[in-house]
Amino acid sequence: MARKRDHLLKYRRFGKLLFVAILLIFLACWLYGDTVTWAAIVEQESRLRATVDSHWLISIGVGSVIYFIASLIPGTTGKALLFGWLFGFWTALPIVCSMLTLAAVVIFLSVRFLFRDGVQRQLPRLIGRLNRSMRQSGQATSLLTLRLLHAPYSLLNYAAGATDLPARTFAWTTFVGMFPSNVVFVLAGSQLPSLERIKDISVSSLLNLPLLLSLSLLVIMPMVINAVRHRLM
16 A cells, blocks of 8 residues: 555656646747747757767766756756767766766765764654665665665665665665666667757657667566566565
């Protein structure tokens, strides 16, 4: 029942975010529809891509800083898709994996040395469940499994910081555990066409095999990992 309730809450939050996003889009179209045209948006995208191509290393550095800062803010999902779309798979993947791990470690260490008492008061049940899981399955195995199963990124960072988990174990399990989902998100983003191409291609041509495969893996992978975990434990 608790698991079903958690899933229901996630869907409700997603529905609220989607509603707000749609509302903001309609509001923007109503306010600026006469001044902001599709051609202008496409032109801005072309300029952005030209800047990235002509200043490659600087763009990677700036993009890494932006991704790191965004990863410190709870609820900023979809970043990997955007970076895959803008930078391409092989450039975006190292940025996403390294900055996501670095942000997680910064939150972890901040909680451990600055906000531990406050987090323990706010998340006692989650920290207790995490401690029990680490005692039963081992620290590395527990954290790795939670990352592979897409446990809430920010909450896990806070809760882990309030435990006795070594920072090194937290860092490598975060990197390894989130690597498969990062690959899937970045791959999906890299398969999305530029805005300039969207107007010239049909909807059916957007659904190419790599994109469909990556989206399917995103849905199937947590179920497979969960099934294997229950069989082995």
